[in-house]
Amino acid sequence: MTVLVKPKALGDYKVREFRMLIDGKWVDGAEGRTLERVAPGHGVTVSRYQAAAKVDAERAIAAARRAFDDGPWPRMTASERSLVLLRAADMIAARADELAFLDAIESGKPISQAKGELAGAADIWRYAAALARDLSGESYNTLGDGTLGVVLREAIGVVSIITPWNFPFLIVSQKLPFALAAGCTTVVKPSELTSASTLVLGEILEAAGAPAGVVNIIVGTGPEAGAPLTSHPDVDMVSFTGSTGVGRLTMTNAAQTLKKVSLELGGKNPQIVFPDANLDEFIDAAVFGAYFNAGECCNAGSRLILHRDIADEVTARIASLSAKVKVGDPLDPKTQVGAIITPQHLEKIAGYVSSAASDGATVAHGGAALDLGMGQFMAPTILSSVRPEMAVAREEVFGPVLSVLTFETTEEAIRIANSIDYGLSAGVWSRDFDTCLTIGRRVRAGTIWMNTFMDGASELPFGGYRQSGLGRELGRHAVEDYTETKTLNMHIGQRTNWWMPR
Structure with missing residues (x-):
């Protein structure tokens, strides 16, 4: 709920x-x-x-x-x-x-x-x-x-x-x-x-x-x-x-x-997560990265690339935390996810979710518009069993929709991360700094966050590769x-x- x-x-x-x-x-x-x-x-x-x-x-x-x-x-x-x-x-x-x-x-x-x-x-x-x-x-x-x-x-x-x-x-x-x-x-x-x-x-x-x-x-x-x-x-x-x-x-x-x-x-930004990561911190960052500004954010962490050994556990924990996210009135200080910008954009977001489900993805949480009596709102949504070739894994949905993909090797994770047209930002989660630096140097994006996501400062340049x-x-x-x-x-x-x- x-x-x-x-x-x-x-x-x-x-x-x-x-x-x-x-x-x-x-x-x-x-x-x-x-x-x-x-x-x-x-x-x-x-x-x-x-x-x-x-x-x-x-x-x-x-x-x-x-x-x-x-x-x-x-x-x-x-x-x-x-x-x-x-x-x-x-x-x-x-x-x-x-x-x-x-x-x-x-x-x-x-x-x-x-x-x-x-x-x-x-x-x-x-x-x-x-x-x-x-x-x-x-x-x-x-x-x-x-x-x-x-x-x-x-x-x-x-x-x-x-x-x-x-x-x-x-x-x-x-x-x-x-x-x-x-x-x-x-x-x-x-x-x-x-x-x-x-x-x-x-x-x-x-x-x-x-x-x-x-x-x-x-x-x-x-x-x-x-x-x-x-x-x-x-x-x-x-x-x-x-x-x-x-x-x-x-x-x-x-x-x-x-x-x-x-x-x-635009961006379609991956977070690559290894089994040795601090999962408590990552799960909070994953929910924040996906739903901040209702996902209407070029920097949204909309692609999770999870190691297969932890994928089921992490997806379930993200879904559990997503259920606690407060959605609704933009003027209420308790709200964490507000309204979708226009009815037409809400329809577009829902269309991506529906298409992904038809292509074999599983709706692990949310997946539908919300009726709050006024305005337009979308439930925080998690799609698992997403394949790299699906539109929801390649195109910018610009809504509170999180796609979960999996990998087995570092090379495979890097290949999935770099397989799209965008290159704005990315995240990597591991206690091994060699792993973080390998991902940081080989993923083609303008900003690579290591064991954090969507941090920033006026002193740090911001922009992207490719499209x-x-x-x-x-x-x-x-x-x-x-x-x-x-x-x-x-x-x-x-x-x-x-x-x-x-």
């Missing part, structure tokens, strides 16, 4: 109205259309946005272009930009409860989780502020008496930032502060499903001292508002987080003008991603003419 936390009606909640931020002004869309967000956990409208059309995206790009070419932001000292980011971090912390509520109500994530994400986001803004002052180039005085070489790092220019619905505030915080630290100007398009907290961030950055046009925020669908941000010639770089399919389209659009592209895409994306976010080099390298080759003294006879 799943522990249910039934949602409470929102009562007299007043729909919150939002406008777009373009060139330092809060404006309506040119076509006068609006988008409404229905809370996935409560089934009622909670937010209303001005909907951006292509012309609004172009206005925002033009504002960012002017702010970069003629405005003060790229010409400020690093310490001045750093102070703006630090003030923003303080304001994020001060408004954390408000921002967490908006993310919880719009995305369906548990409020306690949203508050943790806000604390992490504030830390990222402070880390980016520190990196702003550490950005530097190189010099070479070893090229001979007549030559001095200087390598500069300059802001790349106008950056389009497109973010998804599953971590609305956290993911924009993995991109925007580093672009600003480098001196770039930006156009941000959050998902039209979860735009509220990003628009509040616009208020925060205005109050923190970001000049007009440095941060522009528009809301709209991908075809109408997102596509111009990926193809417009005045955009110098695109930073996108979302599905691998849309990532490919983004890359194709950006190729028209050869923009720099940073992509953080999980291009580039890295966070870490000490994150600001550099938003720069171009320029060489100054300086000649000292008289230069010998090429055409003079010798």
Whole structure:
């Protein structure tokens, strides 16, 4: 049985109205259309946005272009930009409860989780502020008496930032502060499903001292508002987080003008477990990795690759713990798994489970949608007897569904882990550090967790191999991603003419 936390009606909640931020002004869309967000956990409208059309995206790009070419932001000292980011971090912390509520109500994530994400986001803004002052180039005085070489790092220019619905505030915080630290100007398009907290961030950055046009925020669908941000010639770089399919389209659009592209895409992340692992710790991590954010997480530990000697025991213990997970009202502090983002996505998740069962997988726990009287919810689900070729073992379900596969040898475990198109993250569990390092070096993924799962820090780079994306976010080099390298080759003294006879 799943522990249910039934949602409470929102009562007299007043729909919150939002406008777009373009060139330092809060404006309506040119076509006068609006988008409404229905809370996935409560089934009622909670937010209303001005909907951006292509012309609004172009206005925002033009504002960012002017702010970069003629405005003060790229010409400020690093310490001045750093102070703006630090003030923003303080304001994020001060408004954390408000921002967490908006993310919880719009995305369906548990409020306690949203508050943790806000604390992490504030830390990222402070880390980016520190990196702003550490950005530097190189010099070479070893090229001979007549030559001095200087390598500069300059802001790349106008950056389009497109973010998804599953971590609305956290993911924009993995991109925007580093672009600003480098001196770039930006156009941000959050998902039209979860735009509220990003628009509040616009208020925060205005109050923190970001000049007009440095941060522009528009809301709209991908075809109408997102596509111009990926193809417009005045955009110098695109930073996108979302599905691998849309990532490919983004890359194709950006190729028209050869923009720099940073992509953080999908994952189908394995946890490889050996018989000598600390199973008590692993089982807690397995449940957390599978059901955190209702499994709507590119980093979800959705594939368990268990040694055959322990597979039955571990699966039974995970099912037992899964039955204790609290599912339901995103606004209840006790909730651990909240609502699914849309009815259509819930149907997609259920379809994967049904298909797997038809192909021979066993539903060891859950397996169905939950009726809590309002909103849309999915039971934490475990599928055992999963074969590597099944769709549920290869494709990103993006829901609270855990697939259990088995292995006998280390080589077989590595082969299964590497047999898919993704390579975002992976975990390995063993008391033998030789085993952990072997897996860590041979599994092709951007992050390998050893005897833990889904830990992170602002200092550690994040990104994937293969179809999980291009580039890295966070870490000490994150600001550099938003720069171009320029060489100054300086000649000292008289230069010998090429055409003079010798």
